[in-house]
Amino acid sequence: MDVRPLVAGNWKMNGLETSLAELTSLGKKLKDHPFDMADVMICPPATLIARAHDMLAGTAIALGGQDCHTAESGAHTGDISAEMLADAGADAVIVGHSERRADHGETDALIAEKAAAAHRAGLTAIICVGETEKERRDGITLAIVGEQLEGSLPDGVDGDNTVIAYEPVWAIGTGLTPTIEDVEEVHRFIRGHLTEKLGNKGESVRILYGGSVKPSNAAELLAVPEVNGALVGGASLKADDFYGILATYGKNS
Numbered sequence: 001m002d003v004r005p006l007v008a009g010n011w012k013m014n015g016l017e018t019s020l021a022e023l024t025s026l027g028k029k030l031k032d033h034p035f036d037m038a039d040v041m042i043c044p045p046a047t048l049i050a051r052a053h054d055m056l057a058g059t060a061i062a063l064g065g066q067d068c069h070t071a072e073s074g075a076h077t078g079d080i081s082a083e084m085l086a087d088a089g090a091d092a093v094i095v096g097h098s099e100r101r102a103d104h105g106e107t108d109a110l111i112a113e114k115a116a117a118a119h120r121a122g123l124t125a126i127i128c129v130g131e132t133e134k135e136r137r138d139g140i141t142l143a144i145v146g147e148q149l150e151g152s153l154p155d156g157v158d159g160d161n162t163v164i165a166y167e168p169v170w171a172i173g174t175g176l177t178p179t180i181e182d183v184e185e186v187h188r189f190i191r192g193h194l195t196e197k198l199g200n201k202g203e204s205v206r207i208l209y210g211g212s213v214k215p216s217n218a219a220e221l222l223a224v225p226e227v228n229g230a231l232v233g234g235a236s237l238k239a240d241d242f243y244g245i246l247a248t249y250g251k252n253s
């Protein structure tokens with residue numbers, strides 16, 4: 001099935017008010033060169049979502065958060081609920097990023113609850129999976145990704161409310177990427193898992209690749225079968241680089 005690609009930028013813990021200039025610049029590029037080949041999203045730090053939302057009104061750029069709590073509100077100092085992200089103008093939220101799995105000990109079960117919270121708030125959950133360097137060396141990549149999918153997907157997943165991001169941990173921020181064959185193998189495996197679990201609905205869930213995607217390697221990675229877009233870290237911080245990745249899908253002007 002042909003699914004509309006999504007290219008999402010994850011700013012991680014980067015971005016002050018001055019960084020919004022990059023969003024203005026990205027919005028202008030997309031306006032000057034209207035682009036309808038892929039959906040475009042930026043996930044800035046939560047502090048910038050509301051302002052970004054105001055700035056981006058009328059552009060094709062959607063917004064996402066980078067994490068959410070499982071509860072709607074309550075005594076959880078420092079946390080942000082999916083409803084709060086939606087209230088600030090987000091359309092989606094990343095859950096289960098490997099940096100949160102590592103830094104905050106997040107488990108598959110917690111990530112499934114966070115994804116369910118995203119759905120409850122009307123947000124698309126972008127659920128991240130991916131093996132570590134040792135797991136790849138040990139030849140257990142598919143087993144690990146399968147286990148993460150099994151544990152991290154809540155009930156009720158479909159192509160409208162969920163995106164899967166395959167991000168090999170060792171490829172994040174390192175400049176390293178898996179071979180094209182390895183990317184294809186994992187993406188086909190994820191698609192198989194989704195269709196086995198969800199039937200036809202599993203066909204429309206987008207599967208993004210993430211890990212050192214940049215303008216120079218995007219064309220090759222995004223052309224891989226079952227790669228339905230990218231989750232971009234470092235290269236999403238600069239409008240020129242991010243637009244360079246998007247432009248891989250072609251411009252209609």
Ligand SMILES: O=C(CO)COP(=O)(O)O
Pocket residue numbers: 010097167171172173174175210211212213231232233234235
């Ligand atoms: O973790 C990532 C996106 O979520 C990928 O980060 P880099 O593109 O900087 O490798």
